[in-house]
Amino acid sequence: MSAETMVAEIRRRSGWSIFTGAVLVVLGIALIAHPFAAGTISTVVVGLVLSVGGIAELALAFASQTPGGFFLRLLLGAFYLLTGVVLLAYPFTGLESLTLFAAVMLIARGVVAAFAAYEVRGVSGWGWLLVDALASIATGIFILARWPWSSAHALGILVGAAVLATGLTRIMVATRIHSTTGGTRQALGHT
Secondary structure (H helix, E strand, O other), rough: OOOHHHHHHHHHHHHHHHHHHHHHHHHHHHHHOOHHHHHHHHHHHHHHHHHHHHHHHHHHHHHHOOOHHHHHHHHHHHHHHHHHHHHHHHHHHHHHHHHHHHHHHHHHHHHHHHHHHHHOOOOOOOOHHHHHHHHHHHHHHHHHHOOOHHHHHHHHHHHHHHHHHEEEHHHHHHHHHHHOOOOHHHOOOOO
């Protein structure tokens, strides 16, 4: 899909896009306001996804035509299914594990983003990449420093913030494209 086609589609459906964005903003605020519930729900959803994925991998293992493919898929399917069932059976312990994983992931993402910022340090705006990287590292360290007690709220706040940011972005993009009267090129930022 070309950028022009995408802009035309967003313009045509901007009302629904703004409505969806508003719903996501409200949902994001609710998730941030109730982070323990949001984190627990996230753990259950991840458990369900892993369980279904594990069952699918097991089915593919038995459909496999090669011994190596069979055992690899069987092992992977069993791992997914076991992890999913454990998360579903022990969502609070699973929440602690997912929070630990999220903290480590934030630190790793921040380190990678810092290297990327260093690589483009001559480009205008590269400082924002560095700020983003440092914020990601600091958040990960903060969560790790307070783990496992941070599990009660950290993951839920992160999920809520992501949903809120998605909603705000949807509203801003749809509003800008909808209000642009200069055509598709102007909506894309071309002059």
